Amino acid sequence: MAKEYAVDFPELEPLGDDMFLNAERRCPVILLLDTSASMADNIDAVNDGLQLLRNDLMQDSLASQRVEIALMTFGPVRLIQDFVTVDRWLPPRLYASGGTPMGAALETALQQIQIRKRAYREAGISYYRPWIWLVTDGAPTDKWHPAAERVQTEVLRGGIEMFTIGTDNADTSILSAISRPRPPVRLREAKYREMFVWLSQSLKPVSRAEFGASLDLPEPVGWGDIQA
Amino acid sequence: MIPSLFGSGVLLAGDRTEYRLGKKIAEGGEGIVYRVEGRDDIVAKIYREFDFTREAKLRGMVARATKRLHRVSAWPLSPLQGPDSKTVGFIMQRLESWQPLHSVYQVKHRLDNYPNRTWAFLVRASRNLAVCVHDLHEADLVLGDVNESNVLVDDRAMVKIIDADSFQIEIDSRLYPCKVGKSELLPPELLGASFKDTRRTQEHDRFSLAILIFQTLVFGRHPFAGRPKKDEELPLEACIQKGYYAYTQQRDVPLGPPPNIDIKFLPEDIRDLFERAFGSDSARRPSANEWFSALKGLEDQLKSCPENSSHKHWMGTGKCPWCEMEERGSFPVFRSSVDIAELPEQSDQLWKEVQDARQNLPLPDQFERPKYQDFQPAELSGPEKFFGKTATRSPIWFWAIFLPMQAVLRGQSPLAASILVLVVLALIPYAFFQARNQLRRRKLLKADAALQKMWLQYGADQSVQTLNRRYEELRDMHEVLNGFDEYVQQARKKALETKYRPQLESFLRKYSLLAADIGPYGREKLSALYDSGYKTAADIGDDKLKFAGGQSSEIRQALMNWRTTLESQFWATSAYSLTASEERQLLNKMRKQALTFRKALQEGPEELRRLSEEAEERRQRLLASSKAYEDELQQWGPSVLAYERMGRR
Known part of the structure; x- marks a missing residue:
């Protein structure tokens, strides 16, 4: 059970071309998406949303060279796509199946972020605080407490920015425990497309002044409600 | 009114004239930049939020403008005011292609x-x-x-x-x-x-x-x-x-x-x-x-x-x-500019000479082994025809012998006995004709087999095939020389693919097979493949997938397409290039090849002639040694053929 998830990508990588050809400061973002079977009806909206995210970020040339997206799905936990800067990104296609092992997913995400940060340091590339963007439509089916604690340690240390977005069936109290002090957002009526546009808009300031120090994000108008 | 609510189409007042906002061009942290309708030389920046100190600042700046300041910056040209006379932005120089x-x-x-x-x-x-x-x-x-x-x-x-x-x-x-x-x-x-x-x-x-x-x-x-x-x-x-x-x-x-x-x-x-x-x-x-x-x-x-x-x-x-x-192994940081010394000359003239040479040569491969089947069947004499034909209708012979025999055995009729004698007598010429034809046929087939063997040897002979093969090779060389640019580009592409294979592989490894876009075939198929070891796009390949048992060709094709799309995404930058020395090495190799090709084309007519002469010599030798067999073919062919035809009728 403990070893149910696996990382399929080798940890050791040769010095990548992406870090040499593009020395911009990076903003790594892990999209941690629940693709359990209950998501089947919405999976197309999520896939569309990924395309929107890419297309919108491509409008900002500097942001497209700074933001790096990785995709993880849980049910079971898989790294679906490793970090790629948006200007070279082809969003993958997600399919729905399986359970909701959120704890394992978070652990793996933290691990992936460590690996990526080490790669940045190796290449002498500076980076912003990495984002984890968790979207779920249910309650975890595994032990999530240890993972939530580890996430909280990282958040308090200033190591990551944690965002949680839940749909109707999601357990808000659990999400809140993970993303503290940032409250979880409840997604309205499966507005995944709008959610991804909002994500893009929130990432674009990476190319402008005053990004990173204190994130001053817009209200999730039109697609979600903050769960205080 | 919040200034950021101003958008395309709004009319705003400047110092001397009014400006209508056109298309949005850019968005910054503080404001949004619009085109100004009817003007190519200026743009308008409209602030997202109102700030009452801006008006004095902008007016002061406009008053302070100098040529120097305009040269080094997009210095404000005029403040812009909304209907309530509040300053919401300003006009500045448009810097389109910067x-x-x-x-x-x-x-x-x-x-x-x-x-x-x-x-x-x-x-x-x-x-x-x-x-x-x-x-x-x-x-x-x-x-x-x-x-x-x-x-x-x-x-x-x-x-x-x-x-x-x-x-x-x-x-x-x-x-x-x-x-x-x-x-x-x-x-x-x-x-x-x-x-x-x-x-x-x-x-x-x-x-x-x-x-x-x-x-x-x-x-x-x-x-x-x-x-x-x-x-x-x-x-x-x-x-x-x-x-x-x-x-x-x-x-x-x-x-x-x-x-x-x-x-x-x-x-x-x-x-x-x-x-x-x-x-x-x-x-x-x-x-x-x-x-x-x-x-x-x-x-x-x-x-x-x-x-x-x-x-x-x-x-x-x-x-x-x-x-x-x-x-030290980094990527080329600047484009390598290597002079592509003159492209090889066109080889049209050289090729034409080769073609002419080929045309004027006898075409030894076009003469074929003589076959008796092609002969005109001989005209058979009357009795031969009669007995030959009747011989093929065996039931008549059967009854002609059987019925009189019956009668004789029963001792019924002396007439029957005499008919039987006649029939048996008639069999004698028939047997003779048949035996003679069989003899001729054996001789004929023997000669035919001998010829066939000779021609087979001749066909396999180097000088004939070499001539034809060489001609094709020369044509290929000519085509390469004429499209040399493209040929070099293909070679370069191959060199790049070899050089940057590790980078491509590591890019493909970023994409898990579980999220391959393979249309309607869905996740179960992908999971099965994934579990059998095909983890990422880097594991997909023409040869590799063959061993993934039970995959339909549609799925294989869909996966290949997916990989191809990812590959094009990888190559969509010209940053992956050859260094100057690699480029030079490639060009030198190409140039050497071009020289070899030209030389071969120049020597082509002479070479073909030599090859053709050799072939002709072989041909003569063949004809000389095949003469006796051919005569035999001539001798027996027509009549054997006539018998064959008759038998078939």
């Missing part, structure tokens, strides 16, 4: 969009940036927020600074502060400070200027971003705060330069300026004017690499630093 500094210095972006720019271009852009900052400082301004997005560069490396409205300026002894800044470019003393209460100074600008010059000269690298000596996190802002200049030679810092970057390609005086700019004493930061002089000095000491004319570098380095970087 690019932000980051797209000038970022390697991949430069190689993709401006492949011909050399390091000399980057030096000139840095120098011009220093001039802009110098002129603004001369006018007692502080830029405050100078960054890679608001420094614009044109095709001739001219530089202009936009967002002039955010400059810190004193008008009528009132200070209008600069309220923005980008933490990566702010000096340590400003990090964490509130811009509202801080008076910005030219010393602050000097720090930002030095960072931008560094990034321009050193391939987009930030001077405070390096490789930590221990495996620890060193956030960029913290490094700036603590003065951890990654390239310093004078101080002990916990981080060093990134792999493959050694700034010894910069002359010492410039490296010194950087040490001063990023050292702890803010008073020692070099002025814009000092940068100008040093960079101008550097320009006088630039030279071209003899190996690659697009490698412009400081002459103080022993070897060309860009070649050295390439040798």
